[in-house]
Amino acid sequence: MTESTAARHPRRSSKRTSGSDGGSAAATAAPETPGAPAKKAAARKTPAKKAPAKKAAAKKTAAPAKKTAPAKKAKPARTAKTAKAAAKTAEAAGKAPVGSRPLPQGDGADASELVQLLTPEGERVEHPEYAVDPSPEELRALYRDMVLTRRFDAEAVTLQRQGELGLWPSLLGQEAAQVGSGRATREDDYVFPTYREHGVAWCRGVDPTLLLGMFRGVNNGGWDPNSNNFQLYTIVIGSQTLHATGYAMGVAKDGADSAVVAYFGDGASSQGDVAEAFTFAAVYNAPVVFFCQNNQWAISEPTERQTRVPLYRRAAGYGFPGVRVDGNDVLAVLAVTRKALEHARSGQGPMLIEAYTYRMGAHTTSDDPTRYRRDDERAAWEAKDPILRLRTLLERENLADEAYFAGLDEESDALAKRVRESIRTMADPDPMAIFENIYADGHSVVDEERTQYAAYQASFADSADFADEAGAAAGKGH
Numbered sequence: 001m002t003e004s005t006a007a008r009h010p011r012r013s014s015k016r017t018s019g020s021d022g023g024s025a026a027a028t029a030a031p032e033t034p035g036a037p038a039k040k041a042a043a044r045k046t047p048a049k050k051a052p053a054k055k056a057a058a059k060k061t062a063a064p065a066k067k068t069a070p071a072k073k074a075k076p077a078r079t080a081k082t083a084k085a086a087a088k089t090a091e092a093a094g095k096a097p098v099g100s101r102p103l104p105q106g107d108g109a110d111a112s113e114l115v116q117l118l119t120p121e122g123e124r125v126e127h128p129e130y131a132v133d134p135s136p137e138e139l140r141a142l143y144r145d146m147v148l149t150r151r152f153d154a155e156a157v158t159l160q161r162q163g164e165l166g167l168w169p170s171l172l173g174q175e176a177a178q179v180g181s182g183r184a185t186r187e188d189d190y191v192f193p194t195y196r197e198h199g200v201a202w203c204r205g206v207d208p209t210l211l212l213g214m215f216r217g218v219n220n221g222g223w224d225p226n227s228n229n230f231q232l233y234t235i236v237i238g239s240q241t242l243h244a245t246g247y248a249m250g251v252a253k254d255g256a257d258s259a260v261v262a263y264f265g266d267g268a269s270s271q272g273d274v275a276e277a278f279t280f281a282a283v284y285n286a287p288v289v290f291f292c293q294n295n296q297w298a299i300s301e302p303t304e305r306q307t308r309v310p311l312y313r314r315a316a317g318y319g320f321p322g323v324r325v326d327g328n329d330v331l332a333v334l335a336v337t338r339k340a341l342e343h344a345r346s347g348q349g350p351m352l353i354e355a356y357t358y359r360m361g362a363h364t365t366s367d368d369p370t371r372y373r374r375d376d377e378r379a380a381w382e383a384k385d386p387i388l389r390l391r392t393l394l395e396r397e398n399l400a401d402e403a404y405f406a407g408l409d410e411e412s413d414a415l416a417k418r419v420r421e422s423i424r425t426m427a428d429p430d431p432m433a434i435f436e437n438i439y440a441d442g443h444s445v446v447d448e449e450r451t452q453y454a455a456y457q458a459s460f461a462d463s464a465d466f467a468d469e470a471g472a473a474a475g476k477g478h
């Protein structure tokens, strides 16, 4: 390993220039009553001075007199023909009642294109190219990862409903895709997630409580990416595929034998960033595995609006292999991701994995999927549940007994309790912290903004703290 490689892999320097709020979210300030942070913020926003509002009103008065509205054109009479056309347009725009909309038609791929090693009925099946032979202990460990991940996720959804989180993107249904791929990575590999990879974070050893801070609005990320080689969550869809590719190009230049995994969704596959990442990764033979979780939906848009061919086949156009795996089959995902990582590590360049799965919950807690997708579609996927099929295998082959499952239930409850407690003790951030970790050596524009913001905060009624800050900020300079 070269010197620069050693700096990158696997134990990088703990010195950071950004995102250094890792762990600070778990600070132990006394908890306020639930919902209190939001109220406090609202109180602060009551301006002490009414002047700006008056100014705005004055401006309004000075505005020129209303223009005379142009005469309305007469509407053409609604004929049977125009009504039919309007109905068609409405349907095209997704306005037809949800229950009467056709089920997604699929993308023309046949079943043989899907790598599967464990059927929805919990039967082991063979594949000519991919295999895993996990011990009973490894099977139980994969099951445990998925159960605990699902429990953590369910707890986060509940916490959002109780007002403790602003938003939560649930991974329900995608546990096998995430645990299978996450467990395939090596400690010195580097992972670039999107915003839903809670199961991958779990496998990388990121404490689940740290995932909550950003969604509570108390930090800009919540963990140190270099502690577990797991980047911060990315909301700008697809952008992390470029970061991952650039990073992988660096890994190759360093001569390291680690690899990079870039997670993204079916919707993100339409982003230009992803196309650019594919091109660069191919041309530079970058050791990156593109892991697309095709969960069938991009908020309310079905995959058929993103592509006319199965997504994994796109890789061929860029000159690297693509494979579609049953994303609800943790064994197949493990086997396929291991092989793709080996492919990348051994200098053969990138690979695209399309994990064919389903988002069983809402896009986020702000979404209501009953407005755009049919209940029977979800029901069909429930029968393919990733956790259930592994449980069936464990039970049928006597690989886990009642005591094991009862113990896991207890462990799940304990995790849920720890998550609840952690969120109620998360400290509100210092509003001025937003100006930290921007430039290593500071910047005059940031200094100016800091001063302005401190003065703004000081203009509110309950701003004693900020009056001092404003004075201090004014004195700060680079």
Ligand SMILES: Cc1ncc(C[n+]2csc(CCOP(=O)(O)OP(=O)(O)O)c2C)c(N)n1
Pocket (backbone or CB within 6 Å): 196, 235, 236, 237, 264, 265, 266, 267, 268, 269, 295, 297, 298, 299, 359, 363
């Ligand atoms: C560049 C960009 N455009 C639009 C959005 C708004 N947006 C957030 S999530 C999302 C859909 C993403 O779908 P997909 O990639 O399939 O991921 P999933 O949410 O299904 O996991 C969109 C359009 C965004 N965050 N970033």
Ligand SMILES: [Mg+2]
Pocket (backbone or CB within 6 Å): 265, 266, 267, 293, 294, 295, 296, 297, 298, 299
């Ligand atoms: Mg999607």
